[in-house]
Amino acid sequence: MGTKRSAKSHAWNQRQNKDIYVREARARSLRSRSVFKLEQIDQKERLFRPGFNVLDLGAAPGGWSQYAASKVRDSGQVIALDRLEIDPIPGVKVILGDFLDSPVVAELNDILSKITLHLVISDMAPNLTGIKDVDQPAMGNLVTMSATFASQHLSEQGVFVAKFFEGAEAQNVKKTVARLFSEVRVRKPDASRPKSAENYIVARRPIKVGI
Numbered sequence: 001m002g003t004k005r006s007a008k009s010h011a012w013n014q015r016q017n018k019d020i021y022v023r024e025a026r027a028r029s030l031r032s033r034s035v036f037k038l039e040q041i042d043q044k045e046r047l048f049r050p051g052f053n054v055l056d057l058g059a060a061p062g063g064w065s066q067y068a069a070s071k072v073r074d075s076g077q078v079i080a081l082d083r084l085e086i087d088p089i090p091g092v093k094v095i096l097g098d099f100l101d102s103p104v105v106a107e108l109n110d111i112l113s114k115i116t117l118h119l120v121i122s123d124m125a126p127n128l129t130g131i132k133d134v135d136q137p138a139m140g141n142l143v144t145m146s147a148t149f150a151s152q153h154l155s156e157q158g159v160f161v162a163k164f165f166e167g168a169e170a171q172n173v174k175k176t177v178a179r180l181f182s183e184v185r186v187r188k189p190d191a192s193r194p195k196s197a198e199n200y201i202v203a204r205r206p207i208k209v210g211i
């Protein structure tokens, strides 16, 4: 058992050392390799502008928030939420809590009621069990909850970007997001490992029902 686990972690270490994005993140003292996924989606989609207010869901350790803060500059604001602690980042307001907890959502509602929200980015993923029938619905639920929340809070031209998993739940996820937003695209940035089921949905202009 121990040998199997150490062989697995040896393989993981080897893959990390070979990975150009891991090396680049280390060289530039970035907090995560994930930041390159956001950067590549941004290069295609032009997500950020100086002065934008951004909500980063599932932000720890803070790579995406660092990138967002550098893009929105001093005139914008980044709010970063995670159930794990995030070391302070200049220009980023950190909220510690679970996005699926009502008091945390109430705190977010309160903050967002005072600003115009331009962009919601979510790299959230549930704790994976390795059992597809458990992981896929859990991921689907996170995307549905965050897309619904984003559509209620974003400005008219607002954009929602979220990680999801291709697989059994993907059609439902895409349908739900398409009901909430006027324009929906899927992106697989080069930095996302080809074998990984992850993909990113980019949705624009929330459909405000009853307005």
Ligand SMILES: C[S@@+](CC[C@H](N)C(=O)[O-])C[C@H]1O[C@@H](n2cnc3c(N)ncnc32)[C@H](O)[C@@H]1O
Binding pocket: 031, 032, 034, 035, 057, 058, 059, 060, 061, 062, 063, 064, 065, 081, 082, 083, 084, 097, 098, 099, 100, 123, 124, 125, 126, 127
């Ligand atoms: C892949 S990491 C995010 C990496 C981040 N984008 C970066 O560049 O540093 C996913 C994060 O989602 C968080 N997460 C997952 N489910 C969550 C939830 N329900 N509420 C808050 N955070 C959650 C995890 O704690 C984890 O830190």
